[in-house]
Amino acid sequence: MSQVVIPEVERQAVGKFLRRMLPILVLMLLINQMDRTNVGFVQDELRADVGVSATAYGLGAGLFFIGYALFEVPSNMLLERFGARVWLTRIMITWGAVIVAMCFIHNVWMFYGLRFLLGVAEAGFFPGVLLYFTQWLPDSSRGRASAIFLGGSATAYIVTGPITGALLELDGVGGFAGWRWMFALEGLLSIVVGFIAGFFLVSRIEDARWLTREEKDALRAAVSRDEEARSRAPKVSRLKLIIHPQVALLTTVFFAMALTGYAITFWLPSLVSEIGGLSPFQVGLLSAIPWICAVIAMYTVSHFTDGAPDRRPYLAIALVLSAIGTFLATLGSPWFGLAAITLAAVGGKVAATLFWPMAQSGLDLKVAAPGLAVVNSIGNLGGFVSPTLFGYLKDTTGSTNGGLYTLSTASVLAVIGVALIRRNGGSATGSGTPSVAKGQVATGG
Template sequence: MSDVVIPEAERRAVGKFLRRMLPILVLMLLVNQMDRTNVGFVQDELRADVGVSATAYGLGAGLFFIGYALFEVPSNMLLERFGARVWLTRIMITWGAVIVAMCFIHNVWMFYALRFLLGVAEAGFFPGVLLYFTQWLPDSSRGRASAIFLGGSATAYIVTGPVTGALLELHGAGGIAGWRWMFALEGGFSILVGFVAGFFLVSRIQDARWLTQEEKDALGEAVARDKEARDRAPRTSRLKLVLHPQVALLTAVFFAMALTGYAITFWLPSLVDDIGGLSPFQVGLLTAVPWICAVIAMYTMAHFTDRAPDRRPYLAIALVLSAVGTFLATLGSPWFGLAALTLAAVGGKCAATLFWPMAQSGLDLRIAAPGLALVNSIGNLGGFVSPTLFGYLQDTTGSTNGGLYTLSAASVLAVCGVAFIRRSRTAAPVQAAQTAATRA
């Protein structure tokens, strides 16, 4: 097959979009990831100051995903109606306001309510940006934009710990607890970035002052051609998708992956704090170590497996690493636990990198886009189950070992499921679905 020749005007327009729009979108995603996971660094403080038990903490951390799942589709519909500039800005400003409100938490019910509202406020942000790409970029350029955008998610895992730890060092300033300072300042920064985004984002190609008329026409025509091709694709009901064997299998595997990913995200700071004698900033620095290793491994794995004829063996190996890491975390000292969870994080991130391209190519073209969207939305509910289970087990048994055993078993079951995922000779050309939830 010969390479597609992209008109020069279209090429220039795409380059301008990547240079002007992607930096602010990447910054928004980085702040998004930080604000949804920063609660993991204040578990002990919430217990001491507000009376949030481990069970309540786990439930509150997970309630975010319930609010997110319930309002994701309505939010995307409103984005189409009001445009990306208005709606993405609204999303960011409102979630920043909820984060600021969290500095005033005084009981567990307020904690529950604000975590749920944070999910409602954030709902539609990530898929909304992917939808924004479809309104601005043809399929041939969307994969590159999505990869750059997802880099913000990978970076967020690394910077969240040091930044949040540094803000917790403000404890006592003005007679205010460090965790309240953390929520107030991170939420305030989100609001500020939201207002800045309102000045940078442009909803429609024809409204971009930084494009010439020739570039607007060329880019608009390319996007219109792709939209026409997508509109001709057959529609499949959600019920049929749920019952489709491959969709159900992929959902189960991704659900197991999400269980481990979000358990590490929300409970890693607590494990590092058990080392003892560390300042909040030092705790934050150490929590970045597993994610630095995971991101390096993720990109290394992607480089060596991009042209692999079958990704299933590599995915199975990554899931085994995740299972071994979560099991070993139950043994030895907190330092040993940190090393074990680093192994689990490496396995989880590599698994995500391998899973989505493989899932994309394994589904029939007629159901690829809606099928992968369903896998993403249902599988991400692991973000509710995992912290809730961990909190309950810690309160009832005095240890998180039971939760770690569960994660290890889930990863082993996922390895078994990988063997039954269909292998396809051709990949489905669905850029947005290929990247959905790699951030998890």
């Protein structure tokens, strides 16, 4: 495949955008991922201080995704109206305010309401950044930006545990519980960074003082060419997309993957704490181990499979590893369980990197872009089902084993679904890269 030749002035403009805008966007994403998942580290504290049962915790953790799904599209429409600087800043400040409010939780209903509001506040952030990229970058440069941005999500899963665990060590300072300090300080950090982002982000190419006139003209012309090409793409109704056989199959596979990804995200600290005798900071450190291994595996496998003509066998292997890991986590000691969950996290993270390029090549071009959006939005509801089901099974059986068996079964069924997905032979590279990035973040792994 021939390389796209990028004019020098356009290359310079893209480089300036990456150097000036991406650092703050990556920081925002890192905090975004930390704030949506930090509740996983205070499950025991919420049960003791507020009376949040395992079922209530799972439901509350999952309600985030209902709010997020309902308001994702309206949020993106408002971003187009008000611009990225105003709207992305608004998103971050409001989700920070909700996180601060969570330090005042005193009953289950407040927990439910604030988790739902957190989803509403965060709605549209990640796809909004991807939309921001389309307004600033041509297709030929957007893949690199998305890959760098995705690094913030990968890093978040590693640093969330140690940071949150360290804040929980403030238990008793000033007469406040450690979990209240954690929500208050992490929420304040979000608000501060949100205001800082308001000074750095630039909504439109023509407003960038750090671009020369030639660079602005070149970048605007390149973006306009891509917008014109996308406008000629055929429109397909959402109903037809939902019942499209390949879209439905891909949605089912992604839903199963999301079940495992979000279950590990929200329940890993609880599983680690079963080791016993650990401080909150030690729980946070150990909780980072599966994600460190998963991120290493993700980048290693993607390096070797980028040129593969068919990613389905590799995806099936990754899902099998995930199934084995979640099953083995029901056996042996808590330390053995941590090793097993690490295997499951590796399988889930690798599966995320393989799924979206494979999904692109498996869909007809006329339904590829809207079809992938449907797969992501509906499949992401696994983020609601998974923690809710996990919590219910823990309360009714007294163990997380039932939830782990469910995840293992879901991964096996996903393997069957992968085997049924046809391969178009289309390219899994190019303008589809943003979709890959979205999938990797959406699975929480």
